[in-house]
Amino acid sequence: MIKVVKARDIMTRTVITATEDMPLTEVISLLLRWHISGLPVLDGEGRVIGIISEHDLVNLAMDGNAEDTTVGEIMTREVVSFHPDDPIADIARCFSERRLRRVPIVEEDGELVGIISRRDILRELLRRYGVAAE
Numbered sequence: 755m756i757k758v759v760k761a762r763d764i765m766t767r768t769v770i771t772a773t774e775d776m777p778l779t780e781v782i783s784l785l786l787r788w789h790i791s792g793l794p795v796l797d798g799e800g801r802v803i804g805i806i807s808e809h810d811l812v813n814l815a816m817d818g819n820a821e822d823t824t825v826g827e828i829m830t831r832e833v834v835s836f837h838p839d840d841p842i843a844d845i846a847r848c849f850s851e852r853r854l855r856r857v858p859i860v861e862e863d864g865e866l867v868g869i870i871s872r873r874d875i876l877r878e879l880l881r882r883y884g885v886a887a888e
Contacts, residue, residue, distance in 0.1 A: 761845060762838035764878050765859045765868030771796050772806055774826030778814070781806055781825055794858045794866055795829050801864035804829035807855070835860045838867055846875050 770788050772781050772795045784793065785808060792807030806829040814820065814828055835858045836845055845857060849872055859868035880886070 759842045759878060760838065761836050761840050761842060761859045761868070761870055764842060764874050765838070765870050766874065767868045769794060769858075769866060769869045771866065772825045772829075773797075774803065774824060774829070776825045778811060778820035778823045778825065778828070782811060782820065785811075790871075792856055794833070794869065795825055796866060800866055802833055802835060802858045802860055802866050804831050805833050805856075805858070806830070833858060836870070837861070842870070842875065842878060845870055849875065 770784055770790060770793050772784070772793050774795060774797075781793070785791065792805060792809075794802045795804035795806055797803045804825070806825050810828050810830065811820070814823065834848060834852060834854060836848075838859050838861070848854060848857065856869055856871040858866055859870060860866055
């Protein structure tokens with residue numbers, strides 16, 4: 755029987771996150787420091803309430819003041835997320851259909867437990883073919 759690979763099998767468990775009140779300059783620094791293109795926004799209980807991406811920031815780039823603008827002002831509030839037990843095939847399909855780059859992995863109560871990016875899916879593809887990822 756073929757094992758169904760689930761989100762928990764490939765998700766990144768240490769997730770760089772933001773809060774609604776963070777200035778955009780701080781988020782830009784995090785994206786550049788960690789070589790990532792977006793991050794979940796959490797409330798005080800660790801639940802996902804939004805997501806902010808390079809795309810969001812570039813849209814603001816020259817028209818706004820990143821130092822005086824907070825994450826909560828420009829983040830995407832309608833977040834597509836998955837449960838740790840969801841098959842990665844469903845996540846890959848969602849990436850393709852909705853042109854997403856990353857999805858938070860959350861428990862039933864909305865608590866963030868990981869994140870999966872398109873890069874994680876690509877690593878899993880290589881693993882399936884017995885090729886070591888760089």
